[in-house]
Amino acid sequence: MSDAQKAIEYAHQNRERFSRELTEFIRIESVSTDDEYKPQVLKAAEWAADHLRKIGIENVALMPTGGHPVVYGDWLKRPGAPTVLIYGHYDVQPVDPIELWETSPFEATVKGDYLFGRGTSDMKGQVMATLNAVESIMKTGDFPVNLKFMLEGEEEIGSMNMGNFLPKHKDLFKADFCLNPDAGAISADEPTITFGLRGLAYFEVHVYGPTRDLHSGLFGGTVHNPAQALAELIAGMHDSNGTITLPGFYDSVRPVTDQEREATAKLPTTPESYLKQTEVPALWGEKEYTPALRTGARPTLEVNGLLSGWTGPGSKTVLPAKAMAKISCRLVPDQDPIEVHKQLVRYMEEHAPKTVTWEVKNLHDSPWAITDVNTNGVRAMAAAMETIWGKPPLYRREGGSIGVVAMLQNICGVESGLVGGGLPDDNVHSPNERMHLPTWHKNMDAFIHFFFNMK
Known part of the structure; x- marks a missing residue:
């Protein structure tokens, strides 16, 4: 049995515990937009720091930013091996309007294949998928690469203090690649790598x-x-x-290239899919561009x-x-x-x-960002996804913004691979946010393969 298979077996054996730990994390009402929740945001940072220590990460610290702290940790025991920076955020959106929730927003509730609760998809669930993959490798053998962690508490308010924080610590966060699971997939059956953000x-x-x-x-x-x-x-x-x-x-x-038009044409995001997701009577926008290009490249x-x-x-x-x-x-x-x-x-x-x-x-x-899809990190993730899903991933430019991606690129020189288990119908930022559990488990397995592919 390969080292990756041993780690995946460990992950499968511990799925129930992983779910319980995610439930604990979700119960912390870490709403960063409201000062009333400031103690809860700090509690979430401390919970994440304690979890890093528990799985074997060293030099764990809460770093002040002028706002909510950044949780740092590292594991740097493989001289000459690549260093992967793992990014995530532990803050969440407000729950309003509360009357539209069908479950208690901070009580993680399983209904069928979905886990409902604020932060399940965006992005406590994605953070835990990554940490669970790290733990699974740590507990079954030698970790193949070096690790650094950056878990922030202000992503939902535009990473407002990161612009001042990162230049002061740019050497600390330098790495060969950043694994950022704060994106998502086009569907549960279509693994996706996002290489551009508006x-x-x-x-x-x-x-x-x-x-x-x-x-x-x-x-x-x-x-x-x-x-x-x-x-x-x-x-x-x-x-x-x-x-x-x-x-x-x-x-x-920057004009949309023919190559981008061809890549976007392969995506299953058709006009009909937009109509189904939004339930509007008709689409609107620049007629010379497809809906997928309008929401990603325009x-x-x-x-x-x-x-x-x-x-x-x-x-x-x-x-x-x-x-x-x-x-x-x-x-x-x-x-x-x-x-x-x-x-x-x-x-x-x-x-x-x-x-x-x-x-x-x-x-x-917040600045835009484009990642070179030919980097070792993107190739390692693509190969990992193909191993788990049995098909190569799709590549897309995403319509949303994640400010830290461009900051890492411009300040620290670190390219990011944007992945994750979030799906278009997860109700992110809305009532009844949810996460698709089968996709969550698949992403853990893919992350395990990614780390071994990076060595």
């Missing part, structure tokens, strides 16, 4: 009219309603094809929230004093979030009516 630029656009809410019967038709002005401005940010109209928005966008501008006037029950006939929209742009190579901010301001300067005043607040940004 960046993010997040704004608030505020439009101001009168100094106070006015009576709409006395002033309507004479004073320009800020809500109407904002709605018209937002509507003008796309043309009839769904193309973004901010001046210069596409100037630096930039976007989306309205994430609107606020103005009276929104409570019943009627109140006011002309609101102000209106606000939260707007996010997903960015692709080679867009710069700072430039996109300037483009949004320029759009407002050119189109906002003189009847209102306005401001654009730049709240947050």
Whole structure:
């Protein structure tokens, strides 16, 4: 029996315990967006650190960041062997709206092949799959490569302190490859490697009219309603094809190559699959690109929230004093979030009516990232997936953003392999988040093969 097979046998024998430990982890309400949960976020960091020590990882420490700590650990006993950095995050999204949950969000509940609970898929389940693979090798033989760990507590709030933290510790986190299971698969039957992530630029656009809410019967038709002005401005940010109209928005966008079009065409993400997942009556967007390219390789501008006037029950006939929209742009190579901010301001300067005043607040940004699929780490993972699934993985560019991937690439020079057991219907960031247990177990087995393939 090979060393990998011994480790896989250990993993299979300990599946029940692995599930119990994941349940313990999920019970910790580590919501990073709310200061009320700060003690729970710290508790999750301490739980993760204790678990690393338990499976044999050394030099485990909680490193301060200015916010929630980074959990570090290492195992560096193979001179000359590659070093793999394992990334994960222990923070989770809020559970609101709580009334839509069918199970208690922090009580991991098994229903059929799924484990329900906040953080099951994003990403406590993925963290534990990786740690379980490490333990399985540790307990059955010699680990084939060196290891470092970076488990952060602020991914769900944009890794807001990592930009200052990483440059101070860039040598500590240098590695030959980063295994990042904070992605997912296209389906349970299609192993997937994500090699590209879009960046993010997040704004608030505020439009101001009168100094106070006015009576709409006395002033309507004479004073320009800020809500109407904002709605018209937002509507003008796309043309009839769904193309973004901010001046210069596409100037630096790297064109989609024929090779990318061919690779994307192999994905099972058809227009019909998008309709099924979203249950919308029809799709929308740039007609010259497929839906898969629109969500992975093209930039976007989306309205994430609107606020103005009276929104409570019943009627109140006011002309609101102000209106606000939260707007996010997903960015692709080679867009710069700072430039996109300037483009949004320029759009407002050119189109906002003189009847209102306005401001654009730049709240947050995150860079895009592209990984070379020919690196040893990506090839090692691809071979591992093919061993377990019996087919080569699919490759895709993902529409979401994981800020630390670009930071590791730009600051530490470390390429990341984005994988994981998350599936499109896992309800990530929504009520009734869940994880597909058979895929979770398959990923553990694949991670075991990955580590042996890296040696």
